[in-house]
Amino acid sequence: MSDVTIMEATSSRAVSEPLVERSELPHTRIEPSKGWISLGLKDLWQYRELLFFLTWRDIKVRYKQTALGAAWAIIQPLFTMLVFTLFFGRLAKVPSDGIPYPLFSYTALLPWQLFAYALTESSNSVVANERLITKVYFPRLVVPLASILAGLVDFVIAFTLVVGMMVWYGIRPTWAILTLPFFVVFAMATALGVGLWLSALNVQYRDVRYTLNFIVQFWLFASPVAYSSTLVPARWRPFYGLNPMAGVIEGFRWALLGKAQAPGAMLWVSVVVVALVLVGGLYYYRRMEKTFADVV
C-alpha cells in the first residue's frame, strides 16, 4: 500500500520540489487570504446550478402548508393598496399625477414589495443558512443572491393584477414598457447592494435582525409609493434620488403607465448610488465571508 510521507516543517525545500501533476486536475491552494480579494465571480459562475437550486428551494418551500398558498403574493400588495387608496387617495387627496390612485399606488407597491422582500431575506440569509455555511464550501455570494431571486416569483404573481387594473382603467402601455426589466433588475440590485452589507453585518451583529423591520418601514415612507415624487420641489429632486428606490419606483411607473414624466437626473443619481453601494457591498461581503463559518 502507498505510504504517507512526513513533510518537513521547513517549507522552502518542499516548495522547490518538482510536482508531477495529474494532467487536467484543478489545483487549489488553501491559504490565509490577505488584503483585497477578488470577487470570485468565476467561482460563482461554476456554482450557478447551486444558485438555481437554492432559489428553487426557497420558492418551492415558500408557501408549503399555507391554506392560501401563492395567493399571499397578491393579497399583501392588494390590501396595502386598498388602505393607501382609502387614506391617502380618498381622505388626504394626495395627488397622483393624473393616474387613478389605486393603480398609481399599486404600480409602486410592486417594485417596493420586491425590494422589501429581497432586502429582508438577503439580510437574514447568511444567518438562516448557518448550517450550510459551517458544513459545506461554496461561494458565499450564492446565499443572498438566491434569496433575492426567489422574490421574483411573488413579483410575477402580483404583476398579473396590475395588468388587470390597466385593462380596467383603460391605460395602454407605451414603448417605455420595454425598459421595465431594467427597473426590475435595478430594484433587485438595490436590495442586493444593501443586503450584502446587512447580511455580512448580521453575522457579527445580530442587531441587524431587529433594525431591519424599522429600516424597511422607514424606507417605505421615504420612497414615493403612497405619494408622487413631484411633491418634492424640482430643485431638490436629484437629491431625492439619493434614495435609489425613488428612482426605481418613479421609473417603474413611467415604464408601465407611460403617463408620468420620465425620471431624469433623479434616476441617474440613484444609479450611481446603487453602483457604489453594490460594489462596496460585494467587496465588504467577500472580505467578511472568510470569518462567516467561525462566527455565525
Added chain:
Amino acid sequence: MTDVAIRCEGLAKQYRIGERESYKTIRDVITDAFVSPFRHFRSALRHSRNSSSAEKPNIWALNDVSFEIKPGEVVGIIGRNGAGKSTLLKILSRITEPTRGHADVWGRIGSLLEVGTGFHPELTGRDNIFLNGAILGMRRAEVARKFDEIVAFAEVEKFIDTPVKRYSSGMYVRLAFAVAAHMETEILLVDEVLAVGDAQFQKKCFEKFRQISTGGRAIVFVSHNMSAMRAVCQNGIVLDRGGMVTLGEINEVVDGYLARLNQQSPTIEPAETESFILEEVLITSSEGPVIKTFDDVEIRVTATAKTDIADPGMYVGVLTMEGQRVAGLDFKDFQTISPVRAGESVAIGFRISEFPILPGIYELELHLKDMGHHKIEFVPRRTSFEVVESPIYGGRKIDSWYGQIGLRARAFAESPFLVRAQNDESQAR
C-alpha cells in the same frame, strides 16, 4: 513521488476563545469604542503593545500540521475531542481559512462533514437529492445520471416522492449518505458519518469507500470508531491538542493511540482497608496494550496484609459507570489460599478467557476478605478500565441498546414457506 492529492504544510488555525457562538451586539462595539481608546492609551504608556491581544486568550485549534496524501489513499484522522480533527477537515474543505500555512489540493473536494446538510424537510426525497447534490458541488446532469443508483443505495425507492420530514431517521441518513457517496470528486472528506445506520448499511458504506479509493480517489476520514478506522483506512494521523503526533500505518497508529489513552487513565490507586494495603489493581489483555471485547484478560490484585490473615479471600465485581453490576467473581469458588502473615504481600487474581464485555468504561469493585475472622472489607476506591473496541456486530458503534455483554451469535432466517418447500421435497422423494 509521482502524484499527490493533498499536501499540507504548516497548517495552523487560531481561534479566539469563545469566538464561536458569541456574536457581538452593537452595544458591545460602542462600549468597546469608548473603553478601548483608554486601554490603548494605557498600554501605550506601559510600552506593552501586545497587552490588548494578550487580553483575548487565543487557542491554536490546529498547529503546524504537515502531511501528504496520495490518490487512492484512505487516511484516518484520530484524536480526542478538541484535538483539531474537525478544524483540519474544515480547512481542507475551504469552509474556514487557516491562520498560517497552506494546503495544496489537486482535484475537486467533496466533503461529508455532516450527513443531510441542506436537506429541506418539506421537500421530497427526489428534490432533496438534486438540492443536496448541488450543495455538494455536483452538476445537475451528474446527479440525474446517478439518480437511480443513489435511490437504490439508500433503499428508499418507495418513498422517493414523500417529503423527507416523514422519513424515519434511518432513511433520512441513508439517503443523505447515498448522495454524498456518489459524488465524483477526486478527494472525499468524511467526518464521523459511519456512526449511523444499521450494520448492513455500514457494511455497504465501507464497501463504497473501498470502491472509491481503488478508483484512485483519496479519502480523509475522521471517526471515533477505531474498528471502522482499521477497516477502511490504510494510514492514520494522530492529532493531539492541535498538533500532529504520529503518522503511519493505520493499525500501528490506532494501537499506539489507544495505548496512550489507557496510560492516561491510571489503574493504580493506593487504597487501604482494615487488614490490607492494596498496592496494585491491574487489568490487562493478553492480546495487546488495550482491552478489546473477547480478549483474554487478566485481573491482578497485589496487596499486603496488615495483620495475620487466616483465610484470605477476594471478590471482584465489574460495574458500569452507573454502578450497575455486570459480572462478579469470588475467589473462594475457585480455590483457597494458605494463610498470610502480617507484612506479607500476595498477588492474586483471575485469568478470564474471552472477556465478553462490550466497549465502554467500567469499574472494578474489590472486596478483600478474611474468612477466618468473618471479615469482608470493601476497598473504598474502584479501579476504572476501558474496553476500547469490539470485533463483533460488524465493528459498528455499540450503543446502550446492546447492553454490556457481547454475545457470539449467528443470525438465521426461516419462513414457514421455506420449511414447507423442504417438506414437499422430502414427500416427493
